Amino acid sequence: MNAFDAEPAVLAAEDVAVHFGGIKAVDGFGLNLPAGRICGILGPNGSGKSTFLAAVTRLVSLTRGRLLLDGAEYQNAPPETLARRGLSRTFQTVRLLPDLTVLENVRLGADLHARGRGVRSWFRPDTTPEVVDEAIERTGLGTARSWRPGELSYGMARRVEIARALAAKPRVLLLDEPTAGMNQRERGEISELLRTLRGDGLAQLLVEHDVQMMVDTCDHLVAMNFGALAAEGTPADVVVHPAVQEAYLGKRGRSHA
Numbered sequence: 001m002n003a004f005d006a007e008p009a010v011l012a013a014e015d016v017a018v019h020f021g022g023i024k025a026v027d028g029f030g031l032n033l034p035a036g037r038i039c040g041i042l043g044p045n046g047s048g049k050s051t052f053l054a055a056v057t058r059l060v061s062l063t064r065g066r067l068l069l070d071g072a073e074y075q076n077a078p079p080e081t082l083a084r085r086g087l088s089r090t091f092q093t094v095r096l097l098p099d100l101t102v103l104e105n106v107r108l109g110a111d112l113h114a115r116g117r118g119v120r121s122w123f124r125p126d127t128t129p130e131v132v133d134e135a136i137e138r139t140g141l142g143t144a145r146s147w148r149p150g151e152l153s154y155g156m157a158r159r160v161e162i163a164r165a166l167a168a169k170p171r172v173l174l175l176d177e178p179t180a181g182m183n184q185r186e187r188g189e190i191s192e193l194l195r196t197l198r199g200d201g202l203a204q205l206l207v208e209h210d211v212q213m214m215v216d217t218c219d220h221l222v223a224m225n226f227g228a229l230a231a232e233g234t235p236a237d238v239v240v241h242p243a244v245q246e247a248y249l250g251k252r253g254r255s256h257a
């Protein structure tokens, strides 16, 4: 057990497997995520990162394993109940409704069913204007609240996604490649935002290909390969781990997959 595992976990995944017929997308992977911590998942294309996030958010069924929020099993819970349990996520692609303002988009519930079926969201009746305002301010979108997605930079649009997830007041936030397609400055800003949210006690699970961003942002890294754990520990230790160098960075030692 490493130091990270010794802290009480808000989110825990144990021996998770997701098989698609003969394809073992995830095969015996797990992690512990304490409050106020950022855990990053590294891994080459096809190593199972997105499938693991889909499993944790109940978008795919587990072949085996357990998922726990505050110690309570939820691997059989419907995905639409997870926001109520304190789990929110963002997706790889920006999903904003073009005719609505930033404020209205943030008010929309992020529908965990949306993946693969287009955006299917709804106004959450239990989200107060104060919570929406706080999410907008927290993500630095205060001046853009009445703008429409077409008027936003790509980086701002991705912030709206994060604001929308925060409007559910989660205790655990899952971020699937939140800086994909961003320039260096925008990546730095997202890293700073996530670290600010960590200071508020939010537990975050981050999937990213940008190794430097992961090192700058995360408290703990887990590396996946072939659906299983390849290495874990502090970012500094994990990026130099032979399994990670070989599987993820490759012999050329590139920093961005």
Ligand SMILES: Nc1ncnc2c1ncn2[C@@H]1O[C@H](COP(=O)(O)OP(=O)(O)OP(=O)(O)O)[C@@H](O)[C@H]1O
Pocket: 020, 023, 024, 025, 026, 043, 044, 045, 046, 047, 048, 049, 050, 051, 052
């Ligand atoms: N619905 C599915 N049906 C069959 N195979 C799938 C399905 N989803 C994923 N896979 C396979 O499972 C493996 C893991 O894919 P996954 O998308 O989880 O990897 P990843 O690490 O997120 O990759 P990337 O970095 O490219 O997003 C791959 O071999 C992929 O082709």
